[in-house]
Amino acid sequence: xxxxxxxxxxAGGVAPxxxxxxxxxxxxxxxxxxxxxxxxxxxxxxxxxxxxxxRERDGVSLETYAEIPGAEGFVEAITRSLAIxxxxxxxxxxxxxxxxxxxxxRLPRLRTTVELLTLMPLMLPPIAxxxxxxxxxxxxxxxxxxxxxxxxxxxxxxxxxxxxxxxVYVVLALPFVYRALDAGVRGSDLKTLTEAARNLxxxxxxxxxxxxxxxxxxxxxxxxxxxxxxxxxxYTIAVILGFETFPTWIVRISGSQPQLSVAxxxxxxxxxxxxxxxxxxxxxxxxxxETA
Amino acid sequence: MxxxxxxxxxxxxxxxxxxxxxxxxxxSVAAITEGPYRRAYVGSLQLSGITALLGAVLGLALxxxxxxxxxxxxxxxxxxxxxxxxxxFGGIPLAFAFIATIGNLGVVTxxxxxxxxxxxxxxxxxxxxxxxLVYLYFxxxxxxxxxxxxxxxxxxxxxxxxxxxxxxxxxxxxxVGGPVLAPPVLGATMLLFASAFAAYATAAALVxxxxxxxxxxxxxxxxxxxxxxSESRGKALALGMVVLIGLVMIxxxxxxxxxxxxxx
Numbered sequence: 001x002x003x004x005x006x007x008x009x010x011a012g013g014v015a016p017x018x019x020x021x022x023x024x025x026x027x028x029x030x031x032x033x034x035x036x037x038x039x040x041x042x043x044x045x046x047x048x049x050x051x052x053x054x055r056e057r058d059g060v061s062l063e064t065y066a067e068i069p070g071a072e073g074f075v076e077a078i079t080r081s082l083a084i085x086x087x088x089x090x091x092x093x094x095x096x097x098x099x100x101x102x103x104x105x106r107l108p109r110l111r112t113t114v115e116l117l118t119l120m121p122l123m124l125p126p127i128a129x130x131x132x133x134x135x136x137x138x139x140x141x142x143x144x145x146x147x148x149x150x151x152x153x154x155x156x157x158x159x160x161x162x163x164x165x166x167x168v169y170v171v172l173a174l175p176f177v178y179r180a181l182d183a184g185v186r187g188s189d190l191k192t193l194t195e196a197a198r199n200l201x202x203x204x205x206x207x208x209x210x211x212x213x214x215x216x217x218x219x220x221x222x223x224x225x226x227x228x229x230x231x232x233x234x235y236t237i238a239v240i241l242g243f244e245t246f247p248t249w250i251v252r253i254s255g256s257q258p259q260l261s262v263a264x265x266x267x268x269x270x271x272x273x274x275x276x277x278x279x280x281x282x283x284x285x286x287x288x289x290e291t292a
Numbered sequence: 293m294x295x296x297x298x299x300x301x302x303x304x305x306x307x308x309x310x311x312x313x314x315x316x317x318x319x320s321v322a323a324i325t326e327g328p329y330r331r332a333y334v335g336s337l338q339l340s341g342i343t344a345l346l347g348a349v350l351g352l353a354l355x356x357x358x359x360x361x362x363x364x365x366x367x368x369x370x371x372x373x374x375x376x377x378x379x380x381f382g383g384i385p386l387a388f389a390f391i392a393t394i395g396n397l398g399v400v401t402x403x404x405x406x407x408x409x410x411x412x413x414x415x416x417x418x419x420x421x422x423x424x425l426v427y428l429y430f431x432x433x434x435x436x437x438x439x440x441x442x443x444x445x446x447x448x449x450x451x452x453x454x455x456x457x458x459x460x461x462x463x464x465x466x467x468v469g470g471p472v473l474a475p476p477v478l479g480a481t482m483l484l485f486a487s488a489f490a491a492y493a494t495a496a497a498l499v500x501x502x503x504x505x506x507x508x509x510x511x512x513x514x515x516x517x518x519x520x521x522s523e524s525r526g527k528a529l530a531l532g533m534v535v536l537i538g539l540v541m542i543x544x545x546x547x548x549x550x551x552x553x554x555x556x
Contacts, residue, residue, distance in 0.1 A: 053392070236496075272381055
């Protein structure tokens, strides 16, 4: 029997293991090389930035970080950015949650169209968008002066809370919000759930609040978070329209306080990363609970 | 609610071309194909082309590397979330992190010059090459994010089938993995290109306007008081960008359609 098996293997037909193993091992080594190289590339700037902010002439101090909350303009800029981000998240969700749900339940044929439409802002350069927005805003003094429309346009550009930024950011956030929500909808059998709720006599708003939203909880969280990151980091549009938000504030102070600007930059990156990690951990815990 | 929502967005966006058209005279369009503006377009195209290619290759390598790691779920989650942050948060913090690292007073610069007695070998962060280095810092994560779903769609049965038939790793990628992955990789590269082409914040924070880039030129012509008519030149430049990106987008949509046929 053994002799027979050896004979077959020796004939060469049924021995897949020999070509497989060396190949796998080689890709293994290559994998570690890639990870090490890119890990270095991504970690060195962060580590160097942290060192840049804590080094003093004699040793190390965290003074720069302690200065952040008291820095001139910081509180206003970050509050304004957070307010804009909050409004953007609310509007984008109000717009997209019903859309995604409707497309999934009632109009599956429109899926590709909606997908393409929501992808557009991803490809549109923000700087080109802002040129357009600026021209539209310029109509107010040029053509509509003295009409209620002009008043509305001016109200949009209130420097304390620029609504125009909220509107533009909603457009920019659409691709991310759509993709996050779409992933959630695809992962759950929303159609059956809503039909069951409707059969039990629930009204549409009630279905939305007590069935759809709980199912989509993590996607909604994910979408809100990506939007928040987008708004907190957006520079181009804010600076060209002349509003001071968090990133434009960083750039403004960088000339006089380089250490402070780097400290705020690194801190914002790390805080965002921590939050995203927390959301992803939450997501995983729910996932395992459901499969278990 | 769907048509209204989408239409509201569409109408808002559609106003842009209209305003371009209104202030459109052939003068400014002719002007942007010459001299410094032409140089800016060429510079932008070169920079985004090279960084998109590099970012695509490195991002793909990283994505394959983290997906292969079956045991280290943690590594995978760390890389994916970090990618989400870097790709979405935008260029300003990155620009400052790099200034602190290899800028004129940067930590690594000082280390190389003072401690090791080496220079940066003619490298400057405030040049095209330096800009490319910073761009890669958000392009590689973007590549990872876009390509991971495609890699996950590669069924492990295909690999096993190829192995059982005695195919080598190279043969597998040449005849099975490669052809299936080609459309999404190409699509993702296009996305990287568009994103590098549109990037403004990083460049503005790093180099001001000493490097020829379209986005910087647009911002310059918008800041007004340079020359009369510069505002309309800015619009023409922006229109040119939209047209170029539109071409890329059409190509992307075509590639996507082919992908869907493959992986359906």
